[in-house]
Amino acid sequence: MPIPNERPGRPARIGLPRRFHILTFGCQMNAYDSGRLGDLLRFEGWAEAAALEDADFIFLNTCSIREKAEKRVIARLRSILPLKKGKPSLVVGVGGCVAEQEGRALLGLFPQLDIVAGPRRISEIPSLLRPNSDRQFPVVLSGDAQEGGPGDVPGLPPVPPRVLRQTGPTAFLTIMEGCDNHCAYCVVPRLRGPERSRDPADVLREAAGLVARGAVEITLLGQNVNSYRPRGSDGMGPGIPFVRLIKAMASALDVRRLRFTTSHPRDFPPELTRLFAEESVLAPHVHLPLQSGSDRTLWAMGRGYSYKEYLAVLKGLREANEGIAVSTDIIVGFPGESEEDFDLTLKAMEEIRFDSAFCFRYSDRPGTRAQAMPWKVPEADKASRLQRLIALQKEIGAGINRGLLGTVQEVLVEGRGREPGQLSGRTGGNKIVNFQGPDRYLGDFASVRILRTGPVSLLGGLPGGREGA
Numbered sequence: 001m002p003i004p005n006e007r008p009g010r011p012a013r014i015g016l017p018r019r020f021h022i023l024t025f026g027c028q029m030n031a032y033d034s035g036r037l038g039d040l041l042r043f044e045g046w047a048e049a050a051a052l053e054d055a056d057f058i059f060l061n062t063c064s065i066r067e068k069a070e071k072r073v074i075a076r077l078r079s080i081l082p083l084k085k086g087k088p089s090l091v092v093g094v095g096g097c098v099a100e101q102e103g104r105a106l107l108g109l110f111p112q113l114d115i116v117a118g119p120r121r122i123s124e125i126p127s128l129l130r131p132n133s134d135r136q137f138p139v140v141l142s143g144d145a146q147e148g149g150p151g152d153v154p155g156l157p158p159v160p161p162r163v164l165r166q167t168g169p170t171a172f173l174t175i176m177e178g179c180d181n182h183c184a185y186c187v188v189p190r191l192r193g194p195e196r197s198r199d200p201a202d203v204l205r206e207a208a209g210l211v212a213r214g215a216v217e218i219t220l221l222g223q224n225v226n227s228y229r230p231r232g233s234d235g236m237g238p239g240i241p242f243v244r245l246i247k248a249m250a251s252a253l254d255v256r257r258l259r260f261t262t263s264h265p266r267d268f269p270p271e272l273t274r275l276f277a278e279e280s281v282l283a284p285h286v287h288l289p290l291q292s293g294s295d296r297t298l299w300a301m302g303r304g305y306s307y308k309e310y311l312a313v314l315k316g317l318r319e320a321n322e323g324i325a326v327s328t329d330i331i332v333g334f335p336g337e338s339e340e341d342f343d344l345t346l347k348a349m350e351e352i353r354f355d356s357a358f359c360f361r362y363s364d365r366p367g368t369r370a371q372a373m374p375w376k377v378p379e380a381d382k383a384s385r386l387q388r389l390i391a392l393q394k395e396i397g398a399g400i401n402r403g404l405l406g407t408v409q410e411v412l413v414e415g416r417g418r419e420p421g422q423l424s425g426r427t428g429g430n431k432i433v434n435f436q437g438p439d440r441y442l443g444d445f446a447s448v449r450i451l452r453t454g455p456v457s458l459l460g461g462l463p464g465g466r467e468g469a
Contacts, residue, residue: 018129019049019056025073026063028261029221030096030119032172034061037095037122044126052080057091057129059115061122062098064187067363073098074109081112091115091129091137095122100191101366104140117141119192120177169412169443171215175203175245176222181264184302184369185334185362188223195223197230200245207253214443217257217283217412218249225260227267243271250281256445257412257428261287266304268313277320284321285355285430288313289329293348294341297334302369307348314352325355325429332389333362333382335373342385349392355400355429356456357393361386394455401431401453408463409433411448413441432457 020041024034037059038048049055058080063069077094084090093115094106100118107113114137117125121141128135176197179188207218222228228242236244249258258281265288275282288310292298295306317324330345349357361382364371413425417434423441424434434457435448448460 018044018046018131019054020046020059021049021052021055021057022059022061023076024061025076026061026065026069026096028172028219029174029177029223030061030063032174032221033096033119033122034059035172037061037125040123040126041129044130046126046129052083056087056089057093058083059093059095059125062094062096064097064101064191064365066360067365070098077110077113081110084112093117093125095119095125097187097191100142101187103142107138107140113138115139115141118143167210167213167215169215169414170217170219171210172219172221173203173207173210174198174221176225176228179223180227181224181266181304182302182369184300184373185331185365187365187368190367192223195227195229197222197228197233197241199230200236200241200248203245204248204252207249207255211253211255216255216443216445217259218253218255220246220258220260222260223262224264224267226263226272240269240271243269243275246275246279246282250279255281257281257283259283259285259430263288264304265289265310265313270316273313273316273320275320276317276324283428283430284323285325285327285428286317287327287329288317290348290352291329291331292334292337292341293345294337297337297341297345300336300373301331301334307344311352323429325431326352327356327430328352328354328358330357330359330389331362332359332385333377335362335370335377336375337362337377346389346392349389349396353396353400354393355431356397357389359386359389359393398453398455401455401458404431404450404458405453406450408447408449409458409460411435411446411460413437413444413446415442427458433460434458435460435462437462 020038022034022038024030052058060073060076062073081092084092091114092112094113095117096119099106099116103116106116115125115128116138118141120143124141127133128139176195178193178195180195182189210218226242228245230241233241246258249255263286276284290310291301291303293307298306314326317326332342332345362377409427411425411427411433413423415424416422417424421436422434423437424432425446426432433448433450437446447463449463450458450460452459
């Protein structure tokens, strides 16, 4: 239920035409939610505004998984809210994890805000904005929608196909929400709730719609995507529901690539590992967060696996597909992490040789177990460790990429590069490739020879074409 206003409300004053602008921060699930919210608004007769200044409704879909992301949102709000002075009818809303975490406190910081909606309530926003709505702002929505059941995925309802936007060659598809792992540093279980999985028939219908609108690569999303288990999953037949879902999508859809993220090492059974050998449509890349190479730190984090157990999962993946690319997440400076613990993480990076790694400094997040832990690592030590970790990963990434020099890679061209005449896309292993080529490859696959390599991206050319991509 909406939290009652503590001050006189402001009526909605949106007329016609109605134009919206959505700013998305954080994870791919937020990008998915933002896209679906845009579809719902289009169904209500809205059009998308190219610029903030042209919008009648501005929505910030936010992330609070890390302190830096939250600060970015606050800074952006400070720059947007003054627009209301020149346009009193402008409605500004904040959604996502910052909205769920801060709730009414955001109105204390920003009294001009109109809507604060947690990630499980953003589907209610279009009804708040209807011209005949008697709703008064501000409105704060948090927790689960009243009509939701314990096994329902909150999120966004279906939208008639006629108002759905074109997807482009790549598309995200959320198949489950929430998390049951309760890692010591993570706010996701509190902000997005327990794990809830979508019905497989709904997933397949939406995936088919994405393909019909131009998607040739679909990425399945979930906070812990490989723990997908819909209610009544026994009806999917024997075996692991997530494995069966991938097999069903591979056989039913005219799609060239499937990906999924994010995976928890504890929930990576051999049946899922074997799919990387059995299903050619499954891209040879997996994102598998390690977080630390120290068992002591992993235990304190509540990750539920040891370094040895993580290596066993990785070994199985590389046996199933020798060329599989592996990316990861690493946190440095977790409370109590010693130099010896950090050295174990460096050694793990050297042993495993990740293709890429997202490396972060630990920061306290409200309501987590780690926030109350003693033995906080000094900021200077965290900064030093992060620099050393990033430098090592750049060296490793550059070495792995050098091994691709002269090979021909199948690249899905997603858009234009920075240089004139340059196109940009990704390999099956999720490596960025820039090359010179005609626009006819946009949204399609191109065979590209790798001519130069770096720590992160690759430079290529069409076989038989000129170099200098």
